[in-house]
Amino acid sequence: MNNLKPATRNLQPITVPVNSPFLPESLKARIRTEGNVIHVTRFSKAERQVMRTKPWMWPSEWAPKNRVMTIGPFAGRPWQSHITPYLDGVMDVMAFPSIQEFTLLKSVQSGGSDAVHNFIGWCIEYLKASIMYVYPDINTGRENAQDRIIAMIEKSKTLAKYLTGVDDDVTKFRIKLAHMLIYIGWATSPARMGNKPIRVMVFDETEYYPDVIGKKYADPISEGEKRTTTFGDSKKIIYLSVPALDTGFIVKKFKSAQAIFDYHVVCPDCGQEQIMVFKNIKWPRVDAATGELIDPADIPETAKRGEYLHPDPDRMKAEKLAWYECEHCESRWDDRKRNRAAAGAKRRAGSAERTPGALRSAPCASWRERSSGLELMEHLKKYRPISASCHMPAWFSWFVSNSNSAAAWIKYVTTKDKNALKDFLTKFAAEPWTIYESKREFDAVLKLCDDRPQGVVPGDNQTAILLMFIDTQDVGFWYEVRAFGHGLTEDSWQVRFGYVESFAALEKILLHSEYQDTSGNDYAIRKAVIDTGGHRAAAVFEWCRKMGNLVIPIKGADRQSAPLRWHKQEFYPGTNKQIPGGMQRLDIDVNFYKDKLSGKMGIAPDDPGAWRMCADCTEEWAKQMCSETIDEKTGRWVPITENRPNHAWDLGGYGLALADLLGVRFWRKDPAPEPEKRKAKKQSTKRKRW
Template structure:
């Protein structure tokens, strides 16, 4: 081939031409620019296959481009659900292979998950994206060791100490770090993040560490990394009416206070905190397009170093979720601690603080109702009783249940000794409401963990109004399960025995006590001992045999919790009677005035003039 150099035509040999191509530096571009130009999402790996477009998720641009920013050494990304966090990691991997090839380690919580993502996400991307396919040596690769022309990518689980502490690595990508074990190598090595970070030590000036996860607790790995960031950034978007930049926050999602969960969620909109305008889903995409990653406003006037930059998002920003979706998720989580923790972690992108599992005696005193002891509220539909059996006494509580899982403690007490005849007098007595209507206890669950033979005999005599109950010693898939008494020499052999998930009902009870809607109340004149016992426990986070879990524990070792156990059994009895299925009666819906929603004109100067806006800190 003929080339002209200084006006002279030269015929270069082919081997020189190949060398010139090899030596040619790659085109300088950011991760998002590379992805927009090259990335193909293959069918079957996403619900939106085809060419990657960063404009669909504008907030990911700053996160991805931080990887191609020479000032930044570590990137921390608080990753909620459905914001495209996994795709950002794939784009970074593709960028490394094509633009800046170097040894790269990717760490997942387990080898099994690493193999699954390699097989179903990473390798399909490599095959579908041309510049990556040209460099991918598939025949020489394994699921956990991807080979390329001039680099390799090992993938590993966080529990593998050998994989985390061997050869030097320039780039480290750590995914879902809050699910990592506290130590690698069966607990004999350091924590996985430290081991992986140490592998970059030989690359003092050009290493990159990307750490991401959905948060769990404030003691979790991702939150600790976030707190150690030298710069913390949030995604600010402008109101389409007043132009003020703001973070999208859950407390600004407004919806009606009455109606079913679906009806309330359908009314959801976003209220600008500055001009109180109602913003709708049609507004959100325009807001996202104009969004910018910034420090918290003013940030005390301090300049933040970008060396370790953190990015925090919540699911409200997701283009695939509506304000209605977020509102419904919150409404559906009310009264269910596990659902609420998932909402806080995966939707709000915040660590869970278990304030709902802590309640003080004063909270119960504040929930005193208008009825005196023994009086049934006029909204009651079911009455249940729970009995905690001790060697020296029998504790009991009697609760009325109504629509919307309203709970009213109408009576409780302690019977000295093991006088089951007196207990039957309590269970069989007549209660009255203010109109004089007679009420009786529908079902009683009696603890059979102590004085088992006496409890079985008692429940046999008074069956089906009384049923023995035991707390589940191991996790069960439902709130309770029905078993049978197997004791050979018991007259109650073959009768029903309830196995109860005490943790679930304690979650529900404490959520009701802490609720602001008065859904848990006690009779006027309630005694201090009852209040102290019902609130004698709290939930703590424990790791046992390598497994993290929430466990209910007494606040102090000397505290009594008998009335709390009684309330658990009364709640389980109410559950069996169908109380949890009771719904609030809804008033007939009034015809609402139509809501005016402005047209969305692409040429409209909806953004406003931001030239005079004080950005309050760094932004990218």
């Protein structure tokens, strides 16, 4: 060894048997002749590359270092996580070891497709297994293969080294890399998905897929899923799409996931976390007389319809008139400030969040699981679900101005065009479109009854909150008490309903009545709303002051900028008497919530999201639920016949509005307490003394 060159003296010697198959024959002959032989060798560049261990990194860490954008406003530039911080968690959840299925319910222009491409690039580097994209049709598949997938591989130095250099290995529908294959399929061709074992399957824009493929095959998604069977628990199936109907595949898949995540932003001013919702997007009004823009907070209560109008949608988008209002400190965010809120005190889901003992110095924007409230990685590590989903509306997207979202809503409000509402819900809110029935028979309402008598709350930890809604009449009040469940489906159960004649009777129902479930657990009504319309408005406001924060005064409106709006009430209606300190009145777009209620009435009582009635629901109440229909010309709900009672129907709309105001759909269910594990007693090793 002393005769070796200085550059090789520090190499570690190894002993190799003479019959090793990789030894050249000339070296074997020399060993047989000379006996022990010292032979210095060096691995080739290719051998060193194969044997080199890659440092582990998550897709959110891999993308900025290895992905180059090939299309869009950032073409030719590296992936920049600070622009779309909300996509970090989306990429990492797909790569988590326990996840086999992931669903992304997204708005348009949110970056969701590029997040999936980043994950595929990471799979090429780390999983090294067969991949298939399935697009709605052959043309979409061809365009994405050329413009996105092939270009992504060629522009990345890390991925380009896997190209073989053979022209026939890179085609429009098949990419053969040095270590794996990528296939491009489309939903109308079962042959493209057949006879291929696939580990990573991507179903893109599923709502454009046909329901079935001819007479011989099932739906395209079921056919594609069968290709992953070989890989068992290590498979990865990705579904992503803008939603369409509430009965569509992507919506059902989203709701059925074991873990559902919402993105929480952080206010740049007060530092409070919150889920962005459309009702907090605000914009000025146009004074019809002068054409000047007026802040909505400055519009007097006495203003008449037509005096203050919505800005033209094109002007709204051009001048960026909308802002987002923090639900905690009411600070106003323009688009730039909104982007800062989406980044928060940003920390990658793949770094400090997974470091044991890591501390946060400030709140950070993050994905949180809807039921547990835990951050993304914390929830995944604790519960290890096999399926997960993320909801990604346009409100926090860097690419979509809040003024564009507001313009889409204004288009619907000013025209009452159902197609405009459909466009707003599916493309901006990332929520499904429900086909509403304009008429229904009362016996269909009675089929929604369960076996609970009036006054009994649903058990089994189904109830998140008990709410009350009151419709004021010239004499007396109609009321309904309902239980609402946790989660996106917004399940609801009728608990009590009827008519009373006085405020004292309302107080008895609200404060002094007992509500229990079948297990004997007690519930209290946590919030109520009461209609202030009619001739008794002053008395209603006085009663609301007496009840404090428990009861919210409301007023129905046919056309307004958002489904829910607050107004400061300075004087008792119909008088010059000032309300001490003033009161906040909640204005409700009744047409919007009646649309929503109509959709829920069509859900079977055993299905998630149903609007269930108690066993004592009367025929009269059921008939009131069928008292209105849609005017096809205006898109508004109108009475089927004059003077037909519609109190139950109005109360249902109030109930959905109150649940929306409280954000019940985002509440998480408290997990059942885990049984305490007894610590085993330590066996003493000390010898007993005789």
